Amino acid sequence: MxxxxxxxxxxxxxxxxxxxxxxxxxxxxxxxxxxxxxxxxxxxxxxxxxxxxxxxxxxxxxxxxxxxxxxxxxxxxxxxxxxxxxxxxxxxxxxxxxxxxxxxxxxxxxxxxxxxxxxxxxxxxxxxxxxxxxxxxxxxxxxxxxxxxxxxxxxxxxxxxxxxxxxxxxxxxxxxxxxxxxxxxxxxxxxxxxxxxxxxxxxxxxxxxxxxxxxxxxxxxxxxxxxxxxxxxxxxxxxxxxxxxxxxxWNYVPYLGVGPSAHSFDGQSRRWNVANSRLYISKMAEGDTYYNMETLDNFTRYNEYVMTGLRKKAGVDIAVLENLFGKDLKDYFLRMIDTYIKEGKVIKEEQHYYLSEEGIFISDYIIEELFWME
Ligand code: SF4
The missing domain is CATH 3.20.20.70 (Aldolase class I)
Incomplete structure (x- = not known):
């Protein structure tokens, strides 16, 4: 769907x-x-x-x-x-x-x-x-x-x-x-x-x-x-x-966005339309490309999964994360999140990791720390 x-x-x-x-x-x-x-x-x-x-x-x-x-x-x-x-x-x-x-x-x-x-x-x-x-x-x-x-x-x-x-x-x-x-x-x-x-x-x-x-x-x-x-x-x-x-x-379902500045995702790549109505109209009329596109590698997809996962009440499911991105990224996630569990900012419940109330308030910071940086 x-x-x-x-x-x-x-x-x-x-x-x-x-x-x-x-x-x-x-x-x-x-x-x-x-x-x-x-x-x-x-x-x-x-x-x-x-x-x-x-x-x-x-x-x-x-x-x-x-x-x-x-x-x-x-x-x-x-x-x-x-x-x-x-x-x-x-x-x-x-x-x-x-x-x-x-x-x-x-x-x-x-x-x-x-x-x-x-x-x-x-x-x-x-x-x-x-x-x-x-x-x-x-x-x-x-x-x-x-x-x-x-x-x-x-x-x-x-x-x-x-x-x-x-x-x-x-x-x-x-x-x-x-x-x-x-x-x-x-x-x-x-x-x-x-x-x-x-x-x-x-x-x-x-x-x-x-x-x-x-x-x-x-x-x-x-x-x-x-x-x-x-x-x-x-x-x-x-x-x-x-x-x-x-x-x-948030659950990685494909979507198409139409109109100036709209974003789309087909499961593998993201694209985003030009954020300017005049340019959008002229490019559409002339049949020019009206969007930029990025094919997502494993690390980018991992970063997105962690970001959307931690914003949700259900949190990140570590089994799903390993299944999608492999053991190395799972180990990386567990290593990086440990400090926040000890500080009470992340709660671990069985295989789920989610933000505590204190963690939610600084969610952007925690999520960025968990990102894979090349
Ligand atoms: S400027 Fe327009 S799009 Fe932005 S919040 Fe106001 S009504 Fe909504």
Whole structure:
């Protein structure tokens, strides 16, 4: 089974923390959609297995009209062997209405991923989100009334001036909305974003590490007490509502990504499309190569396996690791992870190695230490 990702690179405005590829320029909209449809047709043989999950991400897919969405999805169904069990669409609360949500339902969207980030208007203003907290709450409720029973919301913690109490209110509001899935990310200052520029100019301050750790612990404890399982570092789901699409990324399932900046993986190699709509359109029109590609060697695949494995609740299965990458890399992994087990940052349970709460907070550091470096 395989996954299909469509990157819709339109945004009405740019959020200050975001480094995903998207543009507010609307002049090339129909050319871009035609190019995405062309890529869908051109790549119809990339996946060797039926499409089980479709994910419309971005950018802001809810900037598309229902007609545009219908055309894109029809292109998928006309060209791919589909056995779809999950069709997710990322949406912005400000784009939603009863008519639009009903339209999405009739197009087969089974899972909504609503970008909310905070239920505090001052937070939202500081990161340049378009919607208010009230609008976000109303749209979650409206989607539920219309019959969406698999809703995920995104939240960010460690925002400028955010307090522990403010974060607690956000978590409680998410729980009160009875959503099935919550993705919660610690704010990162990515190169080139507006927030990073503001920090470098001294206009805002980064949350200190201790505060971020407190927010993270509060998140995990409160969500666990309310039945949400932390099945991945940043993802919490009521049982049975884990994201099937994202889980397949973490489980090495092949996927095709179409649209500017989208990534693909066929089991052996990864490729990534040019992250520029104008170039993407012209390359598609001229039949030029519009992506870069890397064939993965055993060491790179080991590094990826360790990275995705340790981000999951189930952790790394040492028997699977040996089976996939051989005894030498298994011995290397065991040698490198020993310190973290002794420090209590990694827990070993039978053949599984997973991060403790303390370990999760410094997961990037631990994962990098476990990488094979040539
Ligand atoms: S967070 Fe989403 S809506 Fe905001 S700029 Fe990034 S892609 Fe666009």
């Amino acid at each position: 395989a996954g299909l990702y469509l990157h819709i690179p339109f945004c009405e405005s740019r959020c200050y923390y975001c480094d995903f590829y998207s543009s507010t320029y609307k002049g090339n909209r129909s050319l871009l959609l035609t190019s995405i449809e062309k890529e869908l047709v051109d790549c119809k043989h990339y996946l060797k297995e039926p499409v089980r999950t479709i994910y419309l991400g971005g950018g802001t897919p809810s900037q598309l009209t229902l007609e545009e969405l219908s055309t894109l999805l029809q292109t998928v169904y006309d060209n791919y062997d589909c056995a779809v069990v999950e069709l997710t669409m990322e949406v912005n609360p400000e784009d939603l209405s009863a008519d639009y949500l009903e339209g999405l339902k009739s197009l087969g969207v089974s899972r909504l991923s609503i970008g909310i980030q905070s239920f505090n208007d001052a937070d939202l203003k500081r990161i340049n989100r378009r919607h208010t907290a009230q609008k976000a709450i109303e749209m979650v409720r409206l989607a539920q009334q219309i019959g969406f029973d698999n809703i995920s919301i995104d939240l960010i913690y460690g925002l400028p001036q955010q307090t522990l109490t403010g974060w607690k209110v956000n978590i409680q509001q998410a729980i009160d909305l009875n959503v099935q899935h919550i993705s919660a990310y610690s704010l990162t200052f990515e190169e080139g974003t507006m927030l990073t520029k503001m920090r470098d100019r001294g206009e805002i301050q980064e949350a200190d590490e201790e505060m971020s750790f407190e927010m993270f612990k509060l998140l995990r404890h409160t969500l666990s007490e309310n039945g949400y399982v932390p099945y991945e570092i940043s993802n919490f789901a009521l049982p049975g509502y884990e994201s099937k699409h994202n889980s397949s990324y």
